[in-house]
Amino acid sequence: xxxxxxxxxxxxxxxxxxxxxxxxxxxxxxxxxxxxxxxxxxxxxxxxxxxxxxxxxxxxxxxxxxxxxxxxxxxxxxxxxxxxxxxxxxxxxxxxxxxxxxxxxxxxxxxxxxxxxxxxxxxxxxxxxxxxxxxxxxxxxxxxxxxxxxxxxxxxxxxxxxxxxxxxxxxxxxxxxxxxxxxxxxxxxxxxxxxxxxxxxxxxxxxxxxxxxxxxxxxxxxxxxxxxxxxxxxxxxxxxxxxxxxxxxxxxx
Numbered sequence: 001x002x003x004x005x006x007x008x009x010x011x012x013x014x015x016x017x018x019x020x021x022x023x024x025x026x027x028x029x030x031x032x033x034x035x036x037x038x039x040x041x042x043x044x045x046x047x048x049x050x051x052x053x054x055x056x057x058x059x060x061x062x063x064x065x066x067x068x069x070x071x072x073x074x075x076x077x078x079x080x081x082x083x084x085x086x087x088x089x090x091x092x093x094x095x096x097x098x099x100x101x102x103x104x105x106x107x108x109x110x111x112x113x114x115x116x117x118x119x120x121x122x123x124x125x126x127x128x129x130x131x132x133x134x135x136x137x138x139x140x141x142x143x144x145x146x147x148x149x150x151x152x153x154x155x156x157x158x159x160x161x162x163x164x165x166x167x168x169x170x171x172x173x174x175x176x177x178x179x180x181x182x183x184x185x186x187x188x189x190x191x192x193x194x195x196x197x198x199x200x201x202x203x204x205x206x207x208x209x210x211x212x213x214x215x216x217x218x219x220x221x222x223x224x225x226x227x228x229x230x231x232x233x234x235x236x237x238x239x240x241x242x243x244x245x246x247x248x249x250x251x252x253x
């Protein structure tokens with residue numbers, strides 16, 4: 001009987017150890033919301049290969065940059081625009097040699113999948129049929145900043161500004177249109193591609209809109225510097241490029 005109890009105890013202890021993954025290190029990656037799906041897939045593959053745990057903090061690049069400025073424990077920053085990375089670089093908060101502009105994207109105008117609204121050109125946003133336009137905060141969030149710059153270039157911003165509903169990030173803009181609460185939104189093409197609840201009404205030609213660039217870098221105060229560099233190297237790899245392309249990103253060479 002004692003022997004049987006001992007065996008059960010050993011099996012219980014073994015089960016506890018077996019269910020606990022021991023990671024080599026844990027990396028904190030602060031990344032733009034539009035990168036969520038691609039980076040989650042890349043992170044899983046890298047964890048299996050390296051034994052390191054990748055912990056993501058997704059959000060608006062402007063919010064993430066501010067968190068890093070305030071001392072948040074980020075090992076890597078992956079921004080949706082160069083301006084937010086430039087801001088951190090000016091304050092000495094990134095490792096310049098590790099900085100790399102990795103991806104590009106394009107903007108699209110979306111409506112809910114069951115909407116009858118026809119958008120044949122950006123000028124339609126100024127028409128009476130469009131009452132509200134969901135946009136990531138055009139004062140700070142990259143997707144919104146890019147969208148405003150495009151609308152200004154098209155001389156449409158004064159006509160649509162009163163219709164803009166600013167939200168926290170590009171995924172929030174997408175969700176607003178998905179819900180049917182707002183009839184039109186401007187988001188990245190990659191965000192529209194992952195949704196079954198919206199359709200692309202108009203795609204902004206990449207050479208017409210602002211140049212979209214996603215830089216990444218190891219932060220100056222990274223706790224796991226060497227491991228962070230290795231993950232950035234992996235993000236630069238062909239394997240990672242295939243995943244980015246699968247989600248619709250333009251991989252920069």
